[in-house]
Amino acid sequence: xxxxxxxxxxxxxxxxxxxxxxxxxxxxxxxxxxxxxxxxxxxxxxxxxxxxxxxxxxxxxxxxxxxxxxxxxxxxxxxxxxxxxxxxxxxxxxxxxxxxxxxxxxxxxxxxxxxxxxxxxxxxxxxxxxxxxxxxxxxxxxxxxxxxxxxxxxxxxxxxxxxxxxxxxxxxxxxxxxxxxxxxxxxxxxxxxxxxxxxxxxxxxxxxxxxxxxxxxxxxxxxxxxxxxxxxxxxxxxxxxxxxxxxxxxxxxxxxxxxxxxxxxxxxxxxxxxxxxxxxxxxxxxxxxxxxxxxxxxxxxxxxxxxxxxxxxxxxxxxxxxxxxxxxxxxxxxxxxxxxxxxxxxxxxxxxxxxxxxxxxxxxxxxxxxxxxxxxxxxxxxxxxxxxxxxxxxxxxxxxxxxxxxxxxxxxxxxxxxxxxxxxxxxxxxxxxxxxxxxxxxxxxxxxxxxxxxxxxxxxxxxxxxxxxxxxxxxxxxxxxxxxxxxxxxxxxxxxxxxxxxxxxxxxxxxxxxxxxxxxxxxxxxxxxxxxxxxxxxxxxxxxxxxxxxxxxxxxxxxxxxxxxxxxxxxxxxxxxxxxxxxxxxxxxxx
Numbered sequence: 001x002x003x004x005x006x007x008x009x010x011x012x013x014x015x016x017x018x019x020x021x022x023x024x025x026x027x028x029x030x031x032x033x034x035x036x037x038x039x040x041x042x043x044x045x046x047x048x049x050x051x052x053x054x055x056x057x058x059x060x061x062x063x064x065x066x067x068x069x070x071x072x073x074x075x076x077x078x079x080x081x082x083x084x085x086x087x088x089x090x091x092x093x094x095x096x097x098x099x100x101x102x103x104x105x106x107x108x109x110x111x112x113x114x115x116x117x118x119x120x121x122x123x124x125x126x127x128x129x130x131x132x133x134x135x136x137x138x139x140x141x142x143x144x145x146x147x148x149x150x151x152x153x154x155x156x157x158x159x160x161x162x163x164x165x166x167x168x169x170x171x172x173x174x175x176x177x178x179x180x181x182x183x184x185x186x187x188x189x190x191x192x193x194x195x196x197x198x199x200x201x202x203x204x205x206x207x208x209x210x211x212x213x214x215x216x217x218x219x220x221x222x223x224x225x226x227x228x229x230x231x232x233x234x235x236x237x238x239x240x241x242x243x244x245x246x247x248x249x250x251x252x253x254x255x256x257x258x259x260x261x262x263x264x265x266x267x268x269x270x271x272x273x274x275x276x277x278x279x280x281x282x283x284x285x286x287x288x289x290x291x292x293x294x295x296x297x298x299x300x301x302x303x304x305x306x307x308x309x310x311x312x313x314x315x316x317x318x319x320x321x322x323x324x325x326x327x328x329x330x331x332x333x334x335x336x337x338x339x340x341x342x343x344x345x346x347x348x349x350x351x352x353x354x355x356x357x358x359x360x361x362x363x364x365x366x367x368x369x370x371x372x373x374x375x376x377x378x379x380x381x382x383x384x385x386x387x388x389x390x391x392x393x394x395x396x397x398x399x400x401x402x403x404x405x406x407x408x409x410x411x412x413x414x415x416x417x418x419x420x421x422x423x424x425x426x427x428x429x430x431x432x433x434x435x436x437x438x439x440x441x442x443x444x445x446x447x448x449x450x451x452x453x454x455x456x457x458x459x460x461x462x463x464x465x466x467x468x469x470x471x472x473x474x475x476x477x478x479x480x481x482x483x484x485x486x487x488x489x490x491x492x493x494x495x496x497x498x499x500x501x502x503x504x505x506x507x508x509x510x511x512x513x514x515x516x517x518x519x520x521x522x523x524x525x526x527x528x529x530x531x532x533x534x535x536x537x538x539x540x541x542x543x544x545x546x547x548x549x550x551x552x553x554x555x556x557x558x559x560x561x562x563x564x565x566x567x568x569x570x571x572x573x574x575x576x577x578x579x580x581x582x583x584x585x586x587x588x589x590x591x
Contacts (some may be wrong), residue, residue, distance in 0.1 A: 062462030070521035358418035
């Protein structure tokens, strides 16, 4: 691509915006020169730069305004002026027509050939705007879906950026998408499901919701904890789409009356994603929820959890004890599994035997023995003989109690229990900790101190609990402000008063709120992180436990010893400019 020359280069902008480290950029520039490709392509191929960051840098370099297409709805009359083949080939989409001018969003505004072709075709002056290529591909897909042209997704799926492999979780090699296409009869639906999965991965979604309604098929993604609506799918495709997902997950497509579960693996955009599938019968058909589990999102160790110095020291001390029990608490989706797996990755060494029992096994870790828990009684008792016959292996599973008893006969050093749900599981976990094993688990409680009273309520004797537990930890996830577009915000006096927060806490601090830009898809937030409350169980806390002290008394004593509560940790993130008041106060009010 030919670029304008001058005192400012595109690479200067990348360095000034801290998008790429100078040393890395110089090395990549030399490699691009040796390979005969552009520096942009080399950066993208090596995943050193995101499409969104590149779009912002090109926008500044050319002086062309950027545009986010996350919530863009194309005008049908404007779309008719540009053939879909040209849109897909050149990665562009018309945005608006005013008089003799056609405004076009382009992933590559250096593409003079594309603009000349558009000018010749439309006899209009072409005004380019800069957008990321994923944004444009998604906008084209939505535009085609709105026009009822599901088959046109085939054109989009031919581009190398959206290649995908699919396979069963147990397989070592995923089956290539091309081989699947050869044996598939309904290619448009296959490509549509693939496109949904690829778009979700691109947007960083954790869950995909495919929800049958009376007259259409609703599609939503959960991004950073919030459900985001996507263009709906035609009702006529409902049966084919749900069946396609069931086939991928090895689920019986003939079963329509009972809930079903399955999983499969996809490889796309240089990521290996495990997909957990749940199908629930509703009055309008099977509702599908797919959980996307990216192994790359796991932290390699505790030091990456962004804990304060005291909390990190307490966690490191706890996981290096030869025996005892460590408990992590928080609501569903608060990152408990990520925290526990971060501990396991530090503990997983050649000289220790690590065994887990989980329902389900979310991430597979090399070198760790992982046991899948299945509630046998619910599989057979709830659905009768018909389901017992069709479920097959599911009725032959084991409960947490069964698995733990068997695991303790497998000479483990470290045991991870997916969740302590009842007194039986709690009793076995406590006894395992007292007999020389390090036990890690999760439990549902409001905070770190309430974890102790929760176990006492389950019937665990105080002297057993005080002798075995070495640390409890509570956590919540907060939404991080987009670092590119966050803006200074006024102090929300009424909101602080409502949540009993002293405004003096933020005296002299700059407060930021969400804005919206192409990098964050005009949401204002980008990614999530955890705030944690870590309670090491020391002698004075043990004495309170022996007296069955309430959670408030435990919390007061822990605060005197320096424990940061969830509320304090969340408000500190506001002071640091990492999140907004509104996002932090959701954590404060969840106590």
